[in-house]
Amino acid sequence: MNQNNIMSVCRTFFTLILACVLSTILFAQTKKIEKKPVPNKVEVEGPVFEIFDVSQKAVFPGGDEGLQRFIAENIKYPVIALKNDTQGTINVMFIVDTKGKVKDVVILGKAKGDGLDEEAMRVIKLTSGMWKPAMQRDKPVNMRFRIPIKFQIF
Numbered sequence: 001m002n003q004n005n006i007m008s009v010c011r012t013f014f015t016l017i018l019a020c021v022l023s024t025i026l027f028a029q030t031k032k033i034e035k036k037p038v039p040n041k042v043e044v045e046g047p048v049f050e051i052f053d054v055s056q057k058a059v060f061p062g063g064d065e066g067l068q069r070f071i072a073e074n075i076k077y078p079v080i081a082l083k084n085d086t087q088g089t090i091n092v093m094f095i096v097d098t099k100g101k102v103k104d105v106v107i108l109g110k111a112k113g114d115g116l117d118e119e120a121m122r123v124i125k126l127t128s129g130m131w132k133p134a135m136q137r138d139k140p141v142n143m144r145f146r147i148p149i150k151f152q153i154f
Contacts, residue, residue, distance in 0.1 A: 044095055044103050048142045049134060056135040058096040058143045060127060067127070071149060075123050078115030082153065088112045089148045090120040098140040102128035108146065120149040 051057050060067040081087075091108040105124050107117045124147075134143035 044097050044142045046098065046142055048095055048144050049136060050144055054134040054136045054141060054143055058100070058134040058145070059132045061130060061132075067147075070127065070130075071123055074126055075149070075151075076119060077151065077153075078119055081114035081116050081151065084114050085153060086112060086114040086116060087152050088116065089150045090116055091146060091148050092120050092124050093144065093146045094124055095142050095144050096131045096133060097142050098133050100129055100131040100133050102131070103142075112151070116151050119151075123149070 060070070062069065090112060092105065093108050094105040095103045097103050102125055105121045107121065111117045133140035135141065
């Protein structure tokens with residue numbers, strides 16, 4: 001074999017190695033990652049719509065004012081939070097399902113602690129079954145809500 005043939009074989013070999021490495025890198029980047037379900041999460045059947053995706057949003061009896069009144073009348077400021085002067089706004093996210101029941105209640109953002117998060121979740125769960133479900137194309141649908149609940153000591 002002369003030197004030109006050896007160089008040609010080396011270039012071909014190098015090109016094949018490079019092709020293998022690049023295809024491995026590309027395959028690794030496009031590999032799908034399987035999402036695992038979140039534990040302790042209640043699954044709702046069907047898609048979940050945002051407020052801007054529905055023709056009629058889910059409604060609490062008395063509307064937004066009725067919901068605010070219900071929360072104010074049923075919330076119990078945790079004793080430990082009173083002792084520690086813990087206050088703040090808890091942002092709660094939940095789903096009102098097609099039957100007007102509350103599902104998947106979670107706290108958004110950093111927890112305030114001293115029982116405020118748990119109390120906000122408790123009072124939202126009390127509203128389950130009281131809602132008129134959201135509507136899309138004249139059919140009830142699941143709708144996601146995000147509301148702030150303010151804890152303030154006067």
